[in-house]
Amino acid sequence: MAKKSTEPTSANAAAARQVPMRDFSRSLPMSLLRAREAVMRQFRPSLREHGLTEQQWRILRALAAIEAAEVTELARTAFLLGPSLSRILRDLEARNLIERKTAKADQRRSMVSISKEGVKLMASVAPSSEAIYAEITQRFGARKLAELQEMLGELEQSLAGLGAGDEASAEE
Amino acid sequence: MAKKSTEPTSANAAAARQVPMRDFSRSLPMSLLRAREAVMRQFRPSLREHGLTEQQWRILRALAAIEAAEVTELARTAFLLGPSLSRILRDLEARNLIERKTAKADQRRSMVSISKEGVKLMASVAPSSEAIYAEITQRFGARKLAELQEMLGELEQSLAGLGAGDEASAEE
DNA sequence: GGGAGTTACTTAACATGTTAAGTGAATGCG
DNA sequence: CGCATTCACTTAACATGTTAAGTAACTCCC
Numbered sequence: 001m002a003k004k005s006t007e008p009t010s011a012n013a014a015a016a017r018q019v020p021m022r023d024f025s026r027s028l029p030m031s032l033l034r035a036r037e038a039v040m041r042q043f044r045p046s047l048r049e050h051g052l053t054e055q056q057w058r059i060l061r062a063l064a065a066i067e068a069a070e071v072t073e074l075a076r077t078a079f080l081l082g083p084s085l086s087r088i089l090r091d092l093e094a095r096n097l098i099e100r101k102t103a104k105a106d107q108r109r110s111m112v113s114i115s116k117e118g119v120k121l122m123a124s125v126a127p128s129s130e131a132i133y134a135e136i137t138q139r140f141g142a143r144k145l146a147e148l149q150e151m152l153g154e155l156e157q158s159l160a161g162l163g164a165g166d167e168a169s170a171e172e
Numbered sequence: 173m174a175k176k177s178t179e180p181t182s183a184n185a186a187a188a189r190q191v192p193m194r195d196f197s198r199s200l201p202m203s204l205l206r207a208r209e210a211v212m213r214q215f216r217p218s219l220r221e222h223g224l225t226e227q228q229w230r231i232l233r234a235l236a237a238i239e240a241a242e243v244t245e246l247a248r249t250a251f252l253l254g255p256s257l258s259r260i261l262r263d264l265e266a267r268n269l270i271e272r273k274t275a276k277a278d279q280r281r282s283m284v285s286i287s288k289e290g291v292k293l294m295a296s297v298a299p300s301s302e303a304i305y306a307e308i309t310q311r312f313g314a315r316k317l318a319e320l321q322e323m324l325g326e327l328e329q330s331l332a333g334l335g336a337g338d339e340a341s342a343e344e
Numbered sequence: 345g346g347g348a349g350t351t352a353c354t355t356a357a358c359a360t361g362t363t364a365a366g367t368g369a370a371t372g373c374g
Numbered sequence: 375c376g377c378a379t380t381c382a383c384t385t386a387a388c389a390t391g392t393t394a395a396g397t398a399a400c401t402c403c404c
Contacts, residue, residue, distance in 0.1 A: 012271075016236030016291045024233045025249070028308065028321065029211050029226075033251060035324040036204035038331040043201070044362090053362095053389065054201075061196045067185045071353065077197070079205060084390055086354055091389090099184075108352045108399045114184050136200065139330040148323045149200065151316065152207040158311040159210040216392090225359065225392095243383060256360055258384055263359090280369050280382045 042136060046128045050121065055080060055088055056097075057129075060114060060122055063098065068113035070103070097121060214308060218300045222293065227252060227260055228269075229301075232286060232294055235270065240285040242275070269293060 024030070040054060047057050055078070062077040063069065069077065075085045089112060092098045097118040103109040114122075137145055196202070212226060219229050227250070234249040235241065241249065247257045261284060264270045269290040275281040286294075309317055 012286050012288055012291050013236060013239045015288075016232075016286050016294055024230070024237055026321065027305070028317065029208060029215070030230075030251060031321045031324040032204055032208035032211065035327050036201060036208060037251070038328045039201050039204065042331065042334060048363095055390065058196070058202075064185060065196055072351095079202060079209070081391065081393090082353070083355080083392075087390075090354095106352085106400070110353080116184055119184050133199070135334070136331065139334070140327050144323065144326070145200065148320075148327065149198065149203045151320045151323070152203040154316070155207050155312050155320065156210045159214065159308065162214065162307070162311070220393095227360065244381095253361065253363090254383070255362075255385080259360075262384095278370070278382085282383080 039136065042132050043129065046132060047125065050125045052121070052125065055084065056092060057125070059085070059088060059092065060097065060118055063112065063114040063118070064122055068111045070109045070111060074112055092118075211308065214304050215301065218304060219297065222297045224293070224297065227256065228264060229297070231257070231260060231264065232269065232290055235284065235286040235290070236294060240283045242281050242283060246284055264290075 044054065047054060052060075058078040058080070059074065062074060066073075066077070071082070071085060071089065074080075075082055078085070080088070089098065089100065093100060095117075096115055098112055099115050100110045100112045103111055140148075216226065219226060224232075230250040230252070231246065234246060238249070243254070243257060243261070246252075247254055250257070252260070261270065261272065265272060267289075268287055270284055271287050272282045272284045275283055312320075
């Protein structure tokens with residue numbers, strides 16, 4: 001072995017390919033990520049025009065669907081982690097898009113609800129949002145879309161309660 | 173209409189529900205997000221034990237599959253935006269997991285490749301990663317998984333070149 | 345009723361997503 | 375050649391994701 005460092009680069013890559021591994025670009029996480037990005041790319045410009053991020057929009061929609069909610073419940077509904085929600089609620093409150101008041105019975109809890117301005121903003125965004133969704137549905141096909149959502153739900157179900165960290169297997 | 177501000181909260185939520193809108197929790201973006209999160213939740217602990225984030229792992233895998241790549245190409249492969257990749261490469265280089273050298277022909281380009289240490293790290297992570305993937309495949313079903321990936325790819329395709337911003341429809 | 349434990353949330357710290365601006369190197373064209 | 379434009383990448387700024395720690399309010403049980 002005379003030459004030691006002629007092309008370490010290629011040698012390393014070759015060695016790396018010996019590590020058994022699926023084709024990277026076809027992994028399930030990547031497929032899901034790309035699909036979601038393809039979808040969100042359609043919505044972001046419209047939301048942006050109205051000064052909303054994807055997550056802020058999720059929160060407003062979630063609040064519109066329920067009278068009022070505790071922060072924890074809202075986090076579950078909008079599928080956000082507590083810390084993210086905490087920050088976003090602070091901003092949305094400062095913009096008067098939501099209202100909050102601490103629950104009487106339990107001072108720890110705070111009830112969050114959408115404000116009149118929040119409703120107005122939703123009403124101004126909803127049309128284009130719906131139009132985009134309709135376009136996506138048309139392009140992909142309504143039936144296939146329903147099938148896809150069904151499969152995604154099943155995937156979620158089949159992984160529920162796996163690797164949640166510390167729950168015993170099934171006994172106990 | 174005597175009482176005006178007894179429960180403005182409920183009134184706003186009621187008004188909001190007049191805004192025509194699909195059921196929030198069943199929207200495609202949410203379905204995709206939840207499915208992806210259910211999947212990634214399985215992988216994160218293992219990656220974390222090895223000191224890697226999901227994105228760092230994506231980059232290492234992408235580099236293992238190709239001899240060396242320019243940053244832009246790598247961004248496309250690992251599905252990361254330029255700025256994110258730029259930061260991550262800086263960190264991975266500091267940890268000696270990758271190597272980079274500027275191309276001779278074009279000083280703007282830099283070629284990135286995996287290092288010997290990077291290969292070792294990959295080899296140490298791959299087994300558990302593969303085991304997790306196998307578990308997911310088994311739970312969900314290999315056939316259904318293939319179907320799902322097929323549909324996700326079709327979805328991505330059907331949205332390609334829609335709302336990319338400024339390309340003319342089809343002419344010119 | 346008082347202190348340990350729990351709960352609901354918030355802060356903090358670090359990493360990435362997202363968009364815009366910056367920088368230096370190549371290209372093209374008059 | 376000279377200079378505007380484009381290109382490849384990096385920095386910057388702000389928002390969220392992710393985990394850990396902090397804080398105040400509530401529960402429980404001795």
